[in-house]
Amino acid sequence: MKYFVYPLSFETxxxxxxxxxxxxxxxxxMVLSSDTMFSAIxxxxxxxxxxxxxxxxxxxxxxxxxxxxPYVWGEDGYSLYLPKPLYGVMKDRPSxxxxxxxxxxxxxxxxxxxxxxxxxxxxxxxxxxxxxxDSNREDVPVFAESFTxxxxxxxxxxxxxxxxxxxxxxxxxxxxxIVGFENLALKSTWDDLLTSLGLTGIGGERSSGYGKxxxxxxxxxxxxxxxxxxxxxxxxxxxxxxxxxxxISATVPDKEEVVYLQDGYYKLKKRSGFIASPGHEGIKRNTxxxxxxxxxxQHAIQGRVVTFRNPAIEHAVYRNGTGFCIGxxxxx
Numbered sequence: 001m002k003y004f005v006y007p008l009s010f011e012t013x014x015x016x017x018x019x020x021x022x023x024x025x026x027x028x029x030m031v032l033s034s035d036t037m038f039s040a041i042x043x044x045x046x047x048x049x050x051x052x053x054x055x056x057x058x059x060x061x062x063x064x065x066x067x068x069x070p071y072v073w074g075e076d077g078y079s080l081y082l083p084k085p086l087y088g089v090m091k092d093r094p095s096x097x098x099x100x101x102x103x104x105x106x107x108x109x110x111x112x113x114x115x116x117x118x119x120x121x122x123x124x125x126x127x128x129x130x131x132x133x134d135s136n137r138e139d140v141p142v143f144a145e146s147f148t149x150x151x152x153x154x155x156x157x158x159x160x161x162x163x164x165x166x167x168x169x170x171x172x173x174x175x176x177x178i179v180g181f182e183n184l185a186l187k188s189t190w191d192d193l194l195t196s197l198g199l200t201g202i203g204g205e206r207s208s209g210y211g212k213x214x215x216x217x218x219x220x221x222x223x224x225x226x227x228x229x230x231x232x233x234x235x236x237x238x239x240x241x242x243x244x245x246x247x248i249s250a251t252v253p254d255k256e257e258v259v260y261l262q263d264g265y266y267k268l269k270k271r272s273g274f275i276a277s278p279g280h281e282g283i284k285r286n287t288x289x290x291x292x293x294x295x296x297x298q299h300a301i302q303g304r305v306v307t308f309r310n311p312a313i314e315h316a317v318y319r320n321g322t323g324f325c326i327g328x329x330x331x332x
Contacts (some may be wrong), residue, residue, distance in 0.1 A: 003221035004236060007071055007078060007176045008213045012167040015204040028165035030144055032068035032175060033331040037273065038320035041193065044197045050189060058305050061184035064324045066248045067293050068175035070116060070143040071139040080176060080229040081116035083294030085246050085328055086265045116140055119232040122328065123204025144169040164205055167269065178255065210276050244298060250290040251303040252321025264297035290321060
């Protein structure tokens with residue numbers, strides 16, 4: 001399996017909806033989940049044969065797709081940020097005295113506010129361990145700013161205003177995805193579809209011009225990369241013997257894998273919405289739940305592709321719930 005990093009540079013605001021607050025248009029997220037990315041690629045392909053090719057690769061775990069996480073680009077290259085392990089936030093750490101208790105309380109409070117950690121700090125080169133108590137890490141930069149914009153619905157008899165939440169990324173920031181290919185011929189198809197998707201846009205409010213992006217230079221994940229964070233990613237992906245497996249995709253465990261959660265640290269995320277198949281807009285699909293990115297478990301979960309069928313649609317609708325895990329060793 002060869003892995004590649006695709007940095008996406010957004011040229012317009014983005015609207016990635018969430019199920020928060022009933023899933024209203026003002027509720028948005030900065031992270032783009034892997035199931036949404038895969039569905040967008042399938043919609044862009046519009047070819048059943050191509051879609052089935054990707055679905056089969058997912059089911060055989062010869063194709064892996066992460067969710068999209070933030071990056072910043074500077075003179076030293078790319079700084080790639082991954083979801084902060086939930087294990088580091090939820091684990092109880094013993095305190096020996098009052099001053100240490102206060103220090104740990106302040107640190108944990110700060111940790112809960114942080115959503116991302118740079119790949120280099122998640123897997124330091126000298127120890128290969130994620131050190132949650134390291135207070136010397138640089139501050140997480142501001143990747144994007146959120147805003148709410150008022151639109152007017154001109155359909156129907158009346159003009160009704162409504163609010164839409166969105167993010168605008170900084171000029172040197174964006175989102176990146178990690179994609180693994182067993183078959184590099186599939187990579188060529190993926191590259192073409194991703195380029196086309198950038199012109200179409202991803203997420204909601206595309207009719208208003210949201211979600212358009214270009215793909216920066218594709219980076220191969222390898223041990224001798226010139227990019228510091230790419231080398232860190234290589235260590236994380238290659239660490240099969242790590243104590244904890246950190247999820248970097250929206251994962252739907254198979255029935256036999258649910259038992260792995262009992263000794264893990266995880267959160268569930270509700271996934272709901274509408275089917276985007278051409279000619280069948282407005283059909284609501286079933287709600288399902290995924291393991292949120294950053295969940296920590298002791299066994300890698302492969303997950304599964306969720307298949308929906310509706311009598312009004314002649315083809316199956318797929319949602320990518322396959323797992324993509326990296327190895328993290330927690331430093332006590």
